[in-house]
Amino acid sequence: MSGIVLSAAVRQNLLSLQSTAALLATTQNDLATGNKVNTALDNPTEFFTAAGLNNRAGDISNLLDSIGNGVQVLQAANTGITSLQSLIANAKSIANQVLQSPVGYSTKSNVTSAAITGATANNLLGPPVNNTVTGTVVNNNLTTPVAITAATKLVSATNSDTLAATPANGSSFIVDGKSITFSTGQTSVTTDASGNVTIGVGAGSTASVGTVLSAIDGITGATTASVVTAGALVISTGTTQPLVIAAGGTSALGSFGLTAATTPLTPPTLQGETLTIGATGGGTATNITFGTGSGQVSTLNQLNTALAANNLQATLSTTGLLSIVTSNDAAASTIGAIGGSAAALGAPFHGLAAAAPVQDPDSQATRANLVAQYNNVLQQINTTSQDSSFNGINLLNGDTLNLTFDETGASKLAITGVTFNDAGLGLSTLTSGVDFLDSNSANAVLTQLTAADTTLRGEASALGSNLSIVEIRQDFNKNLINVLQTGASNLTLADANQEAANSQALSTRQSIAVSALALANQSQQSVLQLLR
Incomplete structure (x- = not known):
């Protein structure tokens, strides 16, 4: 082949055709792969940068x-x-x-107190107890007592002092701040604007011992009538204040066998008493003081409020029986130990201990x-x-x-x-x-x-x-x-439109190069014909 001599035109056309073919092959490869950078030789920087981006995308994927x-x-x-x-x-x-x-129990744990006399839902304490003051009536002229009845007249029709005590005219004694005055020449009981009671003791008076007692009861507000028992006066107190007897004149007190004194009321049954109940069913132990003071209990509502924290509730019967029973919340529990002065000997809650509840099958x-x-x-x-x-x-x-x-x-x-x-x-x-x-x-x-x-x-x-x-x-x-991946593609992907145009241009260029080569070769053949 070394002996073959090509003309300059043919050689130039061959070189152009080879270059075009190489470019066309590259373009076709770009179109086939879709990449303009396929190897590091194409563009080392873009190739390795794209590879790094693709590798990271792959790792994250x-x-x-x-x-x-x-x-x-x-x-x-x-x-x-x-x-x-x-x-x-x-x-x-x-x-x-x-x-x-x-409720899962036919009978819940409960206790019932002894009867609290006079107790009501609004007053659990009960009323104060009436006290009495006793005196023996004596004759004004004698030092020995004289047996009388409530019907005995204070003086006789003959104004004799032998039937009953005869307070001297004008003598008096005071009951709860109001005086009872004895006067002569009266046959009735009168009350002045100040509440003083005047009883006639003169000749012909019909006032009796019972009259005096009724007058005293009217002053004291006693609910139990004052009476004469076995020849002696029994004077009752009221229910709201103590009985105060003071002398307005000493002869009247002496005649009735009384001396100046103050007799206080006996407090209600639960007044001042305490009641403790151990914790019941997870509740808070109860500690109650009965009374009307601050923090004390005197009504059924107040008692139930105090018992609620210990899962207990109370009811009061018409006869004054105070019952305490577990609430439904603690129906399975037994009432805790009962103590305090309200459970002492003689008190309403003495000796009480609640039994366990009875289950309902x-x-x-x-x-x-x-x-x-x-x-x-x-x-x-x-x-x-x-x-x-x-x-x-x-x-x-x-x-x-x-x-x-x-x-x-x-x-x-x-x-x-x-x-x-x-x-x-x-x-x-x-x-x-x-x-x-x-x-x-x-x-x-x-x-x-x-x-x-x-x-x-x-x-x-x-x-x-x-x-x-x-x-x-x-x-x-x-x-x-x-x-x-988009960044990597931007570095390596080929522009299909551009590569298609390049391919078309290179095809045209290749066709022209082939034609030129043919012309150059034809020109050389013409020279050879002349030599023949």
Whole structure:
């Protein structure tokens, strides 16, 4: 081939055709691959930069599977919590049925006091007791007592001093601040504007000892009439103040065998007494002082208010019997020990000790069935929490979800799981015959269930927050992959329109080069023909 000599035109056309063919091959390759940079030889900077971007996009893309699994783990846990909340609501319904069921006892623990005379719902203390003042009537002229009756006249028709004591004219004595005055020439009992009682003792007077006693009772407000017993005066006190006898004139007191004195009322039965009752059914021990002072108890409403904290309530019969019984909340409990001065010897609550309540078989059977239902719900809570897993991770059974969001491992999120079986939620299996016996036990369970529901809501909120974070990072990584791949493509992808135009131009150029080569070759052949 070295002996072949080509003309300059042919050689030039061949070189042009070779160059065009090479460019056309490159263009066709760009169109075929879609890339303008296919190897480092095409453009080292763009090739390696694009490769780095694609590699990072690939690493992040590999993390998306793990993130997607994390989303499913969180959704499985959230589904479990929703089911647990429904089970807790079911358990609450069972406990509320206990509150609506008949009391489980035919007889609740109770005590009844001795009768409190005169006690009413508005005055448990009872009225004050009437005291009496006793005196023996003596004759004005004699030093020995004279036996009389209430009908005995103070003076006789003949003005004799032998039938009864005759207080001297004008003498008087004072009862509760009002005076009784004896005067002559009167045959009746009169009262002036100041409330002074005047009794006539003159000749022909019809005033009797009973008249004087009635006058005294009118002044004192005594509910028990003053009388004459065995020849002696028995003067009763009123019910609101002590009896005060003071001399306005000494002869009258002396004639009735009385001396100046103040006789106080005997206080009501429960006045000043204390009553203590030990804690009952988890309540607060009772410590009561009866009376009308601040913080003291004198009415049935006040007593029930004081007893309420100890799960007790009181009633008063028409005969003054004060009964204390456990409330429905503590129907299963026995009233605590009773003490205080109101339980001392001779006091209304002396010797009282409450007996244990008597169970009602039918009601207890109903409550035992509710216990079984409740325990079944707890079992479902346990199985539901155990089944709330995805791909071997259970955030409701103490597992931890570890997620990585970037290719360097610097961006991470660890979601610590919880244990939401019955124990983890603060719940426990109930025992028939021990639990759900009364309202207090049902309310205690309801308190636990409410706390468990609050715990579930808090964890649901935390899971929702974490799920939102993971989904945001998942979307971020997807968008970042697109950014990286787009950036890499911008560096390496060919412009199809441009490459197509280049291909068309190079094809035309190749066709022209072939034609030129043919012309050059034809020109050389013409020269050879001349040589022939």
